[in-house]
Amino acid sequence: MPFELPKLPYALDALHPHISKQTLEFHYGKHHQGYINNLNKLIPGTKFENATLEQIVREADGGIFNNGAQVWNHTFYFLSFSPGGLHEPAGRLAEAISKQYGSFDSFKEEFSKSAITLFGSGWVWMVKKEDLTLDIVQESNAGNPLRNGLLPLLTCDVWEHAYYLDYQNNRPDYLQAFWDILDWKVISGRYEG
Ligand code: MN
Numbered sequence: 647m648p649f650e651l652p653k654l655p656y657a658l659d660a661l662h663p664h665i666s667k668q669t670l671e672f673h674y675g676k677h678h679q680g681y682i683n684n685l686n687k688l689i690p691g692t693k694f695e696n697a698t699l700e701q702i703v704r705e706a707d708g709g710i711f712n713n714g715a716q717v718w719n720h721t722f723y724f725l726s727f728s729p730g731g732l733h734e735p736a737g738r739l740a741e742a743i744s745k746q747y748g749s750f751d752s753f754k755e756e757f758s759k760s761a762i763t764l765f766g767s768g769w770v771w772m773v774k775k776e777d778l779t780l781d782i783v784q785e786s787n788a789g790n791p792l793r794n795g796l797l798p799l800l801t802c803d804v805w806e807h808a809y810y811l812d813y814q815n816n817r818p819d820y821l822q823a824f825w826d827i828l829d830w831k832v833i834s835g836r837y838e839g
Contacts, residue, residue, distance in 0.1 A: 648686040649699065651679050652721050660729040664823035669811045674724060677807055681716040688713060703790050715788035719769055723803050731829025739799070739830075739837035746780050757782050758821045761802045772800040774837055799836045800828070 654674065659667040685702075688710050689695050694702050702714035734750055735743050747753035753772075760782050761770040768786040773796035775781055780799075783791055791798055802824055809820035 649682050649717060651682055652725070654724055656727065656729055661727060661827050664827045665727075666812050669809070672811065673803075673808055674720070678717070678720040678724070681713045681720065685710065685713040685717055700792065703792050712788045715790045718792075719788065719790060719801060719803070722798060723769075723801050726800060726829060726832055727827045728829035728832070729827070731827070732831040732834075733828075735830045736834040737838060739834040742778070742780055742837065754825060757800075757802070758818070758825075760784055761804050761821055761824075762817050764804050767805040770802045770804060771796075771798050773797055774799055797836070800833050 651674075654670075658670040658674070661670065689697075689702075692710065694706055694710055694714075697705075699714060699718050702710060703718045706714055734740065740750075743750055743753045747756060757770065757772060764770055764784045764786075766786060768784060768789060771783050771785065771791050773781050773783055773791045775796060781796070783796070785791065802821070804817060806815075809817065812823075813820045
């Protein structure tokens with residue numbers, strides 16, 4: 647069965663003014679959809695024809711990996727937002743962040759720095775390691791930490807298509823907006839899972 651663009655749990659104008667409707671129309675409607683279309687064209691006749699998206703992310707290479715991981719990454723990214731979400735981590739994730747980074751603000755500072763300094767296109771991730779501690783990792787292009795045995799909890803897309811219409815080349819302003827639209831209920835739930 648072909649992969650499909652997941653429905654978003656909010657309207658395309660719901661993240662305004664942090665992320666505009668126009669950005670979502672392109673980023674979700676064109677880029678995310680484009681990766682899905684490419685993936686669906688690439689997999690017939692390969693061993694990934696009946697694979698799950700996660701199997702593709704973990705095992706594929708080349709174009710199938712690039713498009714499959716971009717589908718996974720974008721779905722994960724868009725589902726982390728909510729116009730009326732929880733603004734701070736909760737439960738065991740809140741404890742883990744305080745223990746490791748001292749405070750939520752220090753964590754945000756470190757994650758933002760990692761996102762702002764990532765050279766070129768890619769994704770910055772907060773991950774849960776096997777020993778239950780956290781880490782912040784930079785990945786280039788379509789990179790996904792599942793390939794290194796890490797559990798993704800949060801990601802920021804730093805490809806220019808994620809922010810150029812709203813913030814042009816100003817990645818730090820985009821990061822500022824990013825913190826305002828995250829739903830920490832969703833993100834904290836990933837740590838528990
Ligand atoms: Mn993107």
